[in-house]
Ligand code: FAD
């Protein structure tokens with residue numbers, strides 16, 4: 002019987018069927034979806050993953066890979082059938098090697114992101130992927146969703162940080178693509194297929210990652226601005242004045258930060274008065290802070306900013322970043338339901354925001370927008386709150402119409418309805434609506450080739 006075979010592969014520490022232990026693994030971080038499973042498997046090695054996948058393939062049973070379960074699209078949750086097994090990577094958490102001369106490291110897929118950052122720092126190197134969930138998300142999950150986060154503007158998305166992968170394929174074979182080469186044109190770059198594939202093409206068991214020199218203590222500044230449109234010329238000015246030493250540039254609506262103040266204890270916006278918009282920046286200007294102060298003064302003269310607070314200590318900088326990183330949690334507590342993780346060309350962001358606001362005001366005057374995000378990458382979290390005043394079915398219909406309004410406008414601007422959170426199970430219908438037929442045919446072809454029996458995370462993405 003399959004379950005007994007799976008248990009014997011991982012041993013007594015590698016599985017659970019206990020309802021209370023399973024509970025946190027059956028619901029996604031946003032509590033949007035709840036699934037069922039007969040068993041959660043926690044293998045300790047790539048060989049165990051390989052054997053588990055082979056056993057499931059023999060029995061035609063579906064596998065749902067799960068990392069830290071912090072994803073925003075419910076990609077790591079089994080469906081409600083109670084037949085899909087969860088394969089949780091948490092026990093595979095070894096840092097295999099760190100090579101400061103090669104500026105690279107090789108890690109198991111279940112390593113928590115914050116531990117990877119720390120291991121790099123110990124050898125005076127820097128792994129730049131950083132996001133609010135870094136204390137619990139795993140590198141395998143980051144790679145599978147091609148996560149973005151706050152440092153994309155300087156270092157790119159997760160895709161740009163991956164040098165090689167080790168992947169267990171749908172028939173249990175192990176593909177060893179662990180290399181730290183920067184240049185390799187010998188055939189197709191297979192790792193790219195698995196990055197961002199959300200567990201539907203293979204199970205990532207290890208990764209070779211790119212490291213950078215430690216940028217040292219960056220300067221954190223919270224800037225108040227009059228309108229979101231000013232963020233783009235402000236960014237352009239600071240990038241040029243600071244010779245591109247902007248590590249992060251995050252936009253936050255005043256009402257969004259007010260949510261954080263309301264729901265997150267000990268959080269406080271450090272200005273006397275409230276402003277309509279804020280930008281939090283991180284600039285690596287250690288040794289020449291005047292460059293930043295002069296650039297900010299110039300932006301003040303030009304009317305691009307209203308006020309600014311430069312953090313004077315690490316603790317102050319951490320307090321400012323806590324405001325930013327608490328937005329997702331504050332929104333969850335508030336019950337903001339409609340998240341739109343969109344991107345548009347940076348140069349058209351101001352126009353997009355004005356159009357979206359006008360359309361929503363006219364069609365849904367009772368809605369309120371909570372906007373924040375990674376402006377330097379053209380990525381906004383354009384979230385809309387709608388009071389549940391009307392009956393349930395009317396409320397659900399309105400939500401669908403709001404999302405269609407936002408995504409249609411994004412499409413008109415040549416943007417993406419999913420910038421950094423992926424598709425999971427929550428956004429599948431939009432993939433078929435907004436991707437063109439050739440895209441979809443190629444994606445289906447890839448899925449068929451790599452997972453012909455459809456056992457890897459079925460019901461997700463495609
Ligand atoms: P999970 O949620 O466990 O899984 C995500 C997907 O990857 C699922 O489809 C799963 O099946 C698959 N998967 C997981 N591990 C593997 C593996 N080893 N092999 C194959 N498939 C696998 N995202 C951003 O891009 N930018 C942000 O700034 C950001 N901030 C966040 C802040 C908060 C507070 C939270 C809760 C989430 C945030 N996210 C952000 C969402 C983000 O996608 C995740 O935090 C992270 O990348 C997912 O990692 P995870 O280990 O939790 O993956």
Ligand code: MLT
Pocket residue numbers: 133326328329342374382
């Ligand atoms: C963020 O930028 O904070 C994340 O992507 C999470 C979110 O959108 O809620």
Ligand code: ZN
Pocket residue numbers: 149150374375382421
């Ligand atoms: Zn984000």
